[in-house]
Amino acid sequence: MHITILILITALLIGSFLNVVIYRLPRQESLLGPGSHCPHCRQMLTARDLVPLASYIWLKGRCRNCGQPISLRYPLVEMLTTACYLIIYLKWGLSLQTAVGWVFTGLLLVAAFIDIEQGIIPDRLTYPGMVAGLILSLLTIGLRSSLSGLLLYGCFLLATALISRGGMGGGDVKMAGLIGSFLGWPGSIAALFLSSLLGGIWAVVLLLSKQATRKSAIKFGPFLSLGAWLVFVYGQQLIDLYLSLY
Ligand SMILES: [Zn+2]
Structure with missing residues (x-):
């Protein structure tokens, strides 16, 4: 107690x-x-x-x-x-898992709230965060998984940013790399799926309530963070839930 x-x-x-x-x-x-x-x-x-x-x-x-x-x-x-x-x-x-989870949660919260207030996710957060993710992976998921997650999630959002031409910022791309380094492979895929789903639902809500138009960019940082945290803590339950839908 x-x-x-x-x-x-x-x-x-x-x-x-x-x-x-x-x-x-x-x-x-x-x-x-x-x-x-x-x-x-x-x-x-x-x-x-x-x-x-x-x-x-x-x-x-x-x-x-x-x-x-x-x-x-x-x-x-x-x-x-x-x-x-x-x-x-x-x-x-x-446990080590708790310690790593606390570090990861701190990074996710800081990124989400800076994005909400300033509309950016600073390099001074994302680059050290990626390094932390790679180093801490030695205690948990392993360096190979961490590096795969970083490259996979980072490159996917980089491609999205290039295709959408400004719909997604460079800060989001680097944040995805940070998240990938903590979640590794295949957790990053689950986070990508969940964050896109949550961000998409929010965009529809904004459109329907006329708070946004099709042209306005929505802040994706908070959804990157939320999806990543849910996968970190409830990853297995979420996968089970998803599979039970079929
Ligand atoms: Zn005062």
Whole structure:
């Protein structure tokens, strides 16, 4: 029981750090310092402003100094990180698979939320992420599978980007390489299938609700991340479900 509480606190703190990465990485700011400040009034935040989730609640979602709203993304990322980390821990316990899953989840969340806010997935995330995927594969799926996944998924999205001429960005292509390096072969194929399905459903919803036209590009990053995470955690169940449809 105690270990679960420790896991929850660790996940919340990592979620809080991921928020810093999401804000600073696309702005070319250092991840290590100086300390966090309010983006509106530049007031430095103190320890009591930085308690994951709790600060947001007792500040009622507003800066203590200027009263401007704090992005809902902060508590959202903290809660998502905690939920995803807990699911992975409950599935694989204290193991290398859990450690690799936590790293992968962190990369997926950061990519998804930077894409939502900025419409890009930075190279400063994807290239180190690919290297991490290849190295960590030595502990899990093996280097051969990891490299196959990276090349396969990356090249498939590269071809899609070239054919669609701007419908998909270079950041998505590199993100697919990162995902491939963690999922390997054949997991990457399942992720490609699932992400395309989820992204396609979302595009139809946007079209029907007239939020988008046939010409507008939808942000694919969040769907790349969501599909990849579901395959990482529930890959076997998803394949069984798919096969049971026939
Ligand atoms: Zn402020």
